[in-house]
Amino acid sequence: MLFLLAFIIVFHITSAALLFISTIDNAWWVGDSFSTDVWRMCAVNNTCMAITDQFREYQSIQAVQATMILSTIFCCVAFLVFILQLFRLKQGERFVLTSIIQLLSCLCVMIAASIYTDRHEELHKSNEYSVEVSKGRYGYSFVLAWIAFAFTLISGVMYLVLRKRK
Numbered sequence: 001m002l003f004l005l006a007f008i009i010v011f012h013i014t015s016a017a018l019l020f021i022s023t024i025d026n027a028w029w030v031g032d033s034f035s036t037d038v039w040r041m042c043a044v045n046n047t048c049m050a051i052t053d054q055f056r057e058y059q060s061i062q063a064v065q066a067t068m069i070l071s072t073i074f075c076c077v078a079f080l081v082f083i084l085q086l087f088r089l090k091q092g093e094r095f096v097l098t099s100i101i102q103l104l105s106c107l108c109v110m111i112a113a114s115i116y117t118d119r120h121e122e123l124h125k126s127n128e129y130s131v132e133v134s135k136g137r138y139g140y141s142f143v144l145a146w147i148a149f150a151f152t153l154i155s156g157v158m159y160l161v162l163r164k165r166k
Contacts, residue, residue, distance in 0.1 A: 005086075008162070012082065012102075012155050016075045018148035019109065023068040027139030028116065029124060034133055036124075037141060038064045038116070041133065060119040067112035068145070074105035075152060082159065092163055099159035106152035113145045 022028075026048075028037040033044045038061050042048040051061055078101035085095050116123070124133045 008082075008155070008158060011151065011158075012075075012079050015105075015148055015151040015155055016072070016079065018144050018151060019068070019072040019075050019105070022141045022144040022148055023072055025141045025144075027141040028145075029120065029133065029136045029142070030139040031133060031136035034136070035139060036133055036136075037139075038068065055123075056125060057119055057122045060115055060123060064112045064116050067108045067115070071105045071108035071112065071148075071152070074101055074108060078102040078105060078159075095159040095162050099156050102152055102156035102159055106149060106156050109145055109149045109152060113142065113149060116142065116145075 023038075026035050026037045026040060026042055029035070035042050036051075038051070040048045040050045052058070055061070078098050081101055082095060082098040085098055089095070120138075121134070124136065
């Protein structure tokens with residue numbers, strides 16, 4: 001039982017770490033001379049510019065920003081609720097509240113990655129970019145967001161099935 005508990009805790013912390021990295025790191029869309037994420041665009045010469053309301057499809061970027069932040073917050077709250085429920089639940093009860101919060105995190109990261117997937121062509125056609133960013137490819141932060149989706153989904157289902165034992 002202790003091994004299972006350690007695995008669940010490590011799995012949840014890994015999910016949170018993936019969410020933090022994919023939200024913060026500047027590699028959602030990369031090319032040979034630039035990298036961009038949902039916050040800023042950086043060229044090879046280390047000049048970075050923030051993505052502001054002057055950019056086309058700024059509302060889509062804001063939606064991705066908001067849902068990724070919400071996903072990260074929900075994942076951290078779910079971990080805290082799990083720790084509290086670990087000490088408060090009676091024997092045989094399920095971790096339903098933790099599961100619901102973790103599945104909300106899963107939903108938010110899915111929404112963010114889906115919006116970015118759908119709108120990426122329009123997002124990178126703005127004339128405000130200092131370099132040509134339309135000829136890029138998805139970066140590792142984008143991939144990590146989809147992996148975090150899978151991890152949060154799996155852990156949300158795990159919490160739903162998990163019962164508290166002695």
